[in-house]
Amino acid sequence: MQIAKKYFSEGLIQLTILLSLVGVRVDIDSYLTGYYSPLAEINVGPSSAYIQTPFHILRDTLDGNGVHPKCPELDSFFASRRLLDEVRSLGSPRFPTQLNAWLVHQVSATDRAEHGPSTSDDTDSSPGLEDLRDEAGCDSEHLPARGQEVEQTSPELGQGPGGAEACVFPQQVDEAKVKEEEEAFPITQLAHSSMLEQESLFDGNPILSDLEHRYASPPSSTVVDWSNLLSVTDFDELDSLVNLSELDADITSAISQDVSLHDATVSSAGAFGAGSGRSESRTVAQQRRTLLRLELLNSTLSDASPGMAVGLAALPFASVCNLTGNASSQSLLGGCLDEAVFDQINQLGLEGLDSIDNQLMNSLGCVDSQGLEDLDSDSGLSLESSYGGPASPGSSEMSSSSSLYCEDEGGATGYSSDVDSLPSKGMMDHTTVWPPVDLSENVWHDHSYSSPAFLNKPSLKLPQKTEAFSDDDDDGSQLEERELSRDELRARAMYIPFSVLQIVNMPVEEFMEILDGHGFTPAQVTLLRDIRRRGKNKLAAQNCRKRKLDAITGLQEEVERLQAQRDRLLREKQLTAKTMGAVGHQIRQLTRDVLARLRDGSGLPLSPERFTLQCGANGRVVIQPIRRPVSASAGNKTDKRKKGKKQ
DNA sequence: ACCGTATGTCATTAT
DNA sequence: CCATAATGACATACG
Structure with missing residues (x-):
């Protein structure tokens, strides 16, 4: 179990990194659909765990230059974009595999009844895993549909996310269809863009050619100048020096990243090659994919940053799935790349889990949710960071969903404690009954795309939570009491029928309605406002600190870069002086020879x-x-x- | 006891 | 004007 957990941790790190890459592209989809600002991409950056800021203030930074000083995430965002390009430039041998995976998703997402023949390859996948995968696929499916596409869930998850069924809005199915039609055109655009990208990929090596264009020309002219100037000796050395001086600043980093990604690809390819046969490897891949779905699901339910990536990454993926029914030829190219990344992630992150049977995977899925929480040292606070903003489409949905859980919850007291005690119960089985409130919030948060979608994490978690779980699982009530935040206790004391999470995350309109329409006493109203203010400020503080840390990190990196540049220039200067001295000497010698004649x-x-x-x-x-x-x-x-x- | 870190909260300002 | 984000400053908990 420990080893498996380790694999999960490592895999999750890689998953997070690579999914963030996918996420970048994913928001391009949301951009194409026109629902979100293009700068929502910013939120996809690896350091966007707490982001609740709309970041529209960064409107002038799309080119990646002159990024907002308060948003160092942009740097990593553009780096991620470049990395994604490099991933795409790594070549095409992965595509057939990706096509397989992609078809599986299509079936699971669109027609479960016919799911037998097309997915019969994964013979060893347990029903639970299959259902879970489908559920995850469904999860990722209704993300782009803004949570309005909820399929029938499996018995296992019907009780956990079964709350999701309880939270399904009646008009969801019809709206989902309409949404699908509405999104047909943007999706086509997406697929087309992806296809174009891959066409360029087939044409050559886009990133390298791009680098050539960007970097090769100026240095070459410089080299010519030097050669003209110093046509005597040491020019090779000087040439190389000048070349490198122009290139190494950026290209070396790009190359190093490229290498690492390439290694990842190779390892994954090795994973496939290691299989005894294609069917086996495919089975393994599907297991991994299943596990990935598990991770995705769990991440969506319980974790912050990977889930965020998932929530965003699922957008184009599901879009591609939808598209397959309509324009398969385009989506083949358009979708396989994203799926390729998924496959790579699967194989990377879950490399060592082949031997683990499905039952273990099942339990691992539960462990994973806890492990994700445990790994999330930022606590759940970051997870409730935002909901996409009142102007986003998610807000209306959140209104409905929040009103839903308001009805379902029957009081705020149950929420945090239920959620907090969930992992200890969830250790036993996936069929653990999830509190409906929790689920409704999951549904709600799953659809907050432009921001970390996993706001469902209880903000009430205290640092000693994990220890409490490991130490004692029995006295849950005491633990619950101990884990409640001050505001939660205050809310309880004042008989406020909302959780802190709800109070903080509900739209302001709804909050105002609640303040007005529930007959709260002035003290309760004050407390509600304070809870909301503190909750938001808590997130803002986390954001602020993270930004500060990122800024510090970025500055440190810049210092290192500048120091390296300075050293390089000094070396260059010394070499130039040496060369010039040699040239002067030779000129003097030549002058003497000429004058002597x-x-x-x-x-x-x-x-x-x-x-x-x-x-x-x-x-x-x-x-x-x-x-x-x-x-x-x-x-x-x-x-x-x-x-x-x-x- | 002291120190460093993490986190929550408040006050203030900016958006 | 209000809600909210951002941030400095302070308090507290914890290792």
Whole structure:
């Protein structure tokens, strides 16, 4: 179990990184659909765990230059974008596999009834896992549909996310269909763009050619200049130096990243090659994918940053799934790349889990949710960070969902404690009954795309939570009491029928309605406002600190970069001086040789002490007498003889 | 006891 | 004007 957990941890790290790459592209989808600001991409950055800021203030930073000083995430965002390009440039051998995976998703997402033949390959997948995968696929499916597409859930999850069924809005199915039609065109755009990207990929190596275009030309001109200037010696060294000086600043980093990604690809390819047969490898891949779905699901339910990536990454993926029914030829190219990333992630993160049977995976899925929580040192606070903003489409949905859980919850007291005690129960089985409130919030948060979607994490968690779980699972009530935040306790004391999470995350309109319409006493209203203010400020503080840390990190990196540049320039300067010295020496030697072969009027050789060679602007070499400062004292050195010489 | 870190909260300002 | 984000400053908990 420990080993498995370790694998999960490592896999999750890679998953997070790579999913963030996918996420970048994913928000392009949301951008294409026109629902979100293009700058929502910013939220996809690896360091966007707490982001609740709309970041529209960064409107002038799309080119990646001059990023907002308060948003160092942009740096990593553009780096991620470049990395994604590099991933895409790694070549096409992965595509067939991706196609398989992609078809599986299509079936699971669209037609479960016919799911037998097409997915019969994964013979060893347990029903639970299959259902879970489907559920996860469904999860990722209704993300782009803004949570309005909820399929029938499996018996296992019907009780956990079964709350989700309880939270399904009646109009969801019809709206989902309409939404699907509405999204057909943007999706086509997406697929088309993806196809274009891959066409460029087939055409050559886009990133390298791009790098060539960007970097090769100026250095080459520089090299020519140097060569013209110093056509004597040491030029090779100098050339290489100049070349590198122009290139290494950016290309080396790109190369190193490229290498790491390439390694990832190779390892995954090795994973496939290691299989005894294609069917087996496919089975393994599907297991992994299943496990990935598990992770995705769990992440969506309980974790912050990976889930965020998932929530966003699921957008184009599901879009591609939808698209397959309509325009398969385009989506083949458009979707396989994203699925390729999923496959790579699967194989990377879950490399060592092949031997683990499905039951273990099942339990691991539960463990994973806890492990994710445990790993989330930022606590759940970050998870309730935002809900996509009142202006986003998610807000209306959240209104409905929040009103839903308001009805279902029957009081705020149950929420946090239920959620907090969930992992200890969830250790036993996936069929653990999930509190409906929790689920409704999951549904709600699953659809907050432009921000970390996993706000469902209880903000009430205290640092000693995990220890409490490991120490004692029995006295849950005491633990619940101990884990409640001050505001939660205050809310309980004041009989406020909302959880802190709800109070903080509900839209302001709804909050106002609640304040007005529930007949709260002034003290309760004050408490509600304070809870909301504190909750939001808590998130803001976390954001602020994270930004600060990122800024510090970025500055440190810049310092290192500048120091390296300075060292490089110093070396370059030394080498240049050395080269120039050598050239000067040779020029002097040549001058002596030339002058020694020339004669003055009296037939004497010209003295190098008195004459020198000068190269005129017209290219002609002339002999000039050396003007000594003390020549005035010498007096009558007036015999200025010019002899034009052609060399 | 002291220190460093993490986190929550408040006050203030900006958006 | 209000809600909210951002942030400095302070308090507290914890290792």
